[in-house]
Amino acid sequence: MSIGIDIVRGQAIQSIGALSHEQRLTVMTDSRNMVENGLFVPLKGERFNGHQFLEQAIQNGAVAAVWMEREPLPENVPEGFPVFFVRDTLVALQSMAKSYLNQVNPKIIAVTGSNGKTTTKDMIHSILSQTFKVYKTQGNLNNHIGVPLTILSMPEDTQILVLEMGMNHFGELTFLSQLAKPKIAVITNIGESHIEYLGSREGIAKAKLEIVKGLRKKGTLIIDGDEPLLANIHSHAFQIVRCGYGMQNEWQITEANESVDGASFSLNGKQERFSVPVLGKHNVKNAVYSFAVARLLGADMEMIRHGLERLRLTKMRFEKVAGMRGSVLINDCYNANPTSMKASVETLKALPGFERRVAVLGDMYELGENEMALHESVADVLTKPLTHVVTIGSKGAWIAEGLRKRHSESELEVHTYATKEEAVTYLDSLLDEKTIMLFKASRLLALEELSDKFRA
Known part of the structure; x- marks a missing residue:
């Protein structure tokens, strides 16, 4: 990575570009990550300030740092440690990316x-x-x-x-x-x-x-x-x-x-x-x-x-997992919104060879003032050949409520739980070689913890 001096404000020991010619730099914004030849770029937000963790970054491999001008530099910075002063470290990070992109092309x-x-x-x-x-x-x-x-x-x-x-x-x-x-x-x-x-x-x-x-x-x-x-x-x-x-x-x-x-x-x-x-x-x-x-x-x-x-997907994207007692689990827990949840349920319904199809569905976030209606809309696809619907969380309960409104005498077995832990015993009782079980909710709910619990 070769970055010009033009992004630097104030005094710099040497340009980032010259330093990077001597050793390949790994840009790091998280001081907890261990790297080799790290260029630490501390970011500042409303609730955090990475400038407080320079010492930890150095311990984890930082050999230089970009630094916001108005932030005080710690007194214990090692002698000869390159520090590049800029007005805004985020802008500097983005400028470095643009420069490197032009170089590699x-x-x-x-x-x-x-x-x-x-x-x-x-x-x-x-x-x-x-x-x-x-x-x-x-x-x-x-x-x-x-x-x-x-x-x-x-x-x-x-x-x-x-x-x-x-x-x-x-x-x-x-x-x-x-x-x-x-x-x-x-x-x-x-x-x-x-x-x-x-x-x-x-x-x-x-x-x-x-x-x-x-x-x-x-x-x-x-x-x-x-x-x-x-x-x-x-x-x-x-x-x-x-x-x-x-x-x-x-x-x-x-x-x-x-x-x-x-x-x-x-x-x-x-x-x-x-x-x-x-x-x-x-x-x-x-x-x-x-x-x-x-x-x-x-x-x-x-x-x-x-x-x-030969595709290998990033984890928790409709990930097929071998479950306990011969069951099949679908870990689709990375995130969710009504469109993706309905698509996942439709796929669960279409898969042949299972007598018991269980949809474990949880809270979805960032849906705005219509979040209740959007949760309830998932009920449109909660039909046979599904056999069981299990909802997790206070928002997830709206899915079950939508099912009751749309299908007052639904043939599906519906259970609602406030927490993942409360659902464990019931879900465990459904697992055998005749069962396929889908887990789907927003990332914040971490519903994969249930999927992991039931792995073979």
Whole structure:
């Protein structure tokens, strides 16, 4: 990483660029992480101040630090330890990322959407890494801090960088897109995530479309062609590729089939089939987004097929797990909103070979003033062949209430618990070789603790 002196204000012992030529620096913002040759960039927020932890950062491998001018420098800084004074360490972090991006100059693929960002990112990486040097967002480092950290952590020989981009307010994707300047941008779908801040699904669509603000000239936007809120997008500045199940799509999904081991599909009515080792028709659509990206970058059909078949997803995204007493568990606990929860339930209903289908559903957050109605709306899909619905949490209870309102004499067995711990005994009693059990809720509920408890 070679960073110019232009971001530095005040006195610097030596430029970050010169230092990085001597030793490859690992940018760190968390002083608790152990690294080699770390450049510590302490960030400051309303409730935290990383400048308080320079000593810990040095103990864990920091060999230099970027420092906000108005923050006092600790007296015990080792003699000769390089410190670079700047007006704002976050701006410095973002400036370093931009400079390093220009130096490496990879092709950028940006992925956003209410659901499926991480899965689509993983699929794109799985296909393209067979031929290119590809680096992708690790975990969910997808915001104004995480994207620069991802950029700064990519190897110097990276040819393609796949960046996941998240947001919960207007303007955030504009900034990330203009920072990265993607060649290809993907919008996986429009759900209800962050509707609390964006007002409506129309507002969410508008915010997601900010991803084109930094799209390179003659770049490509890949979208969910089945989403009415994206139906009227037109541009002479970039190409638009639509993917989905409807006939209006350039890449139309035909003959999608599911099993407990994954899904398969064909495109545009052709006999050639593709398989992915993940469940759900929504993940078929994610696979088609990755297909469209790969075709734009010159991948042939065999390369795409092999890349999808060898896919390894980030954990807790519809993760199939062997459960106790021969049961099958689906850990889909990373996050949830009504759209993704309904899709997961529909997949659970479609999987053949189980007598007992149990949906364990919990609280969803950031849904705004209509959160009760949005929870209750999940009941629309809580029908046979489901056999049991178990809700966790005070908001999760609204799902059960919605089920009672819609189906006063539901054939499903419904149980409501305030906490995960209260549900353990009942859920344990349902587990045998005839059972498949889905766990789905927002990240804050940590519902994977139940899934982990019932692993074989």
